[in-house]
Amino acid sequence: WLTWGVYGVEWVGPLLLLCPFWHVWMRTIGVLLLISLHLGLILTMELGFFPWICIAVLLSLFPKEIWDWLSSRNWLRQVSGENLILYYDQDCGFCRRMVGVLREFALFGRAEIRPIQADPVVHALFDNEAPSSWVVQQGEHYVFAGEGLWLVLRQSPWSAWSTRFLSEVKTLASLESLYAWVVRHRPQLGRLTAWIGSRPFPPKAVPNQYLSTVALVLVVLVVGYNLRYSFFxxxxxxxxxxxxxxxxxxxxxxxxxxxxxxxxxxxxxxxGELSDGTPIDVYRLQLGEVSFEKPDDPSAYYPNQRWRKYLMNLWLKKYKDYRLHYGRYLCRQWNSGETERERKLTAFRIHFMLERPGLPGQPAKPTEKRTIWRHECFKKKAEAHS
Known part of the structure; x- marks a missing residue:
């Protein structure tokens, strides 16, 4: 029933996303169904980053109304930052951009942003607090530099809960050091962040007929490209x-x-074999005879997702040129830690135990041992096998 459930979600989910009526509810249900599918994959299979990336993309498909509803909940209002005013030096483009980033990502766009020069009182305070380039106001309370960052963190829905576990003195010292570093490197940081640009606060989406047309054409092309395989x-x-x-x-x-x-x-x-004839399991870097039995937990056989992808590609014929480099790497891994010549790794063979599981209801084929590489650690050439 899991197979049919996955099949059903993969069919129904996209249809709900594109449903023309009851748009908010249908789309929300569709997104939740697809997210639940990937959560199921995480719980039952080792797929690396794939399901997490899919979930991150699916979150962006929630309707606007859902995000508005979440932002109106009490848990968010308690630390909304609506009573904060962030002042920036209007002569500093980098300062304006960073204040905008903090406002949108740390305070969910709820704080007000003003140039320092627009308020005489704040401007006078600012002149006395050089080299600070911003002021944070909460009621009648004004703070500068790292202390302003601390106030923003205490008001942010992302971090407010964690500030109660932090030492205020130590955290303030760290934030002051961070702020001082930013001030010293402001020209370089300004060049690095110039691509962010300066937009009105809050930014407004302006419909663009030409971009919409281009997007429609691309969607049609993608759908048409995929339909090539629709009829097997x-x-x-x-x-x-x-x-x-x-x-x-x-x-x-x-x-x-x-x-x-x-x-x-x-x-x-x-x-593999050491100089004195001792056998070694080169993959695990362990002395002794190797085992050709299937690992009890194949998913734990590889250190991480990157290694799994690399090694599974390595046995394919089109990637055979990489076997030499991997062989040299294995030689270095063992020999760099051995000072005695008799304990050096001299040669090894890489076997791939090919397994072809049968279709449901069909028996699996016998496991086949394929030797894909023979390596000599102290020779320039090694022998490749297809």
Whole structure:
């Protein structure tokens, strides 16, 4: 039933996102269904960053009304920052941009922003607090530099809960040091952040007919490109159309799912030998005979997602040129820690235990041992196998 449940969510979820009626509720249900699908994948499979990235993207598809509702909840209003006014030096473009970033991301856009020079009282205070470039006002209370950052943190929905566990004295000292560093490097930081630009507060979305048309054309192209595989047979495209897709980077492939998902699985066994003839498991860097048995927990066989992807690609023929570099890496891993010549790693073989699980209801094929690389640590050349 899990298989049919996944199949149903993958069909119903996108339809709910595009439902033309009861838009808010239908779209919200669709997003929640798809997020629950990826949460299920996290709980049952090792897919690395894939489900987390999908969840992050899906969060952006919640309707505006949902975010407005969340922002109106009491837990957010208690530390909303609505009673804060952030003053910036209007002669400092970097200061204006950073105050805007703090306002939007730390205070959810609820604080007011003004130039220091617009308020005579604040301007007078500012002149006495050089080299500060901003002032934070809460009621009749004015703070500067790192103390202003501390006040923003205490009012931010993201961090207000954690400030009660922090030492105010130590945190203020750290924030003052951070602020002093920013002041010293303001010209460099200004150049690095120039791309942020300066927009009115709050920024307003302006509909653009031309951009909407371009987006519509791209959506049609993407849908058309995917429909090539809809009938279990690839529909050929003219060379001019292929060139357009490549130029726009729309020629994406999801071979994990379709049209040619991988049917192979397996694990590596790397048996080596030291100078004195001692056998060694080169992959685990452990002395002794290797085991060709399947690991009890294949997902724990690789240190992390990057290593898993690298090694699973390494056994493919099109990546055989990388085997030499990986072999040299393994030699360095062991030999750099050994000072005795007799304990140096001299040679090893990389085997891939190829496993082809059968389809549901069909028996799996016997595991096949394939030797894909033979490496000599003290020779310039090694032997590759397809």
């Amino acid at each position: 047979k690839e529909v050929p495209l003219p060379s001019s159309v292929k060139t357009l897709f490549v130029a726009l980077r729309l020629d994406q492939h999801w071979n994990m799912f379709s049209p040619r998902p991988s049917k192979d699985d397996g694990w590596f066994v790397m048996e």
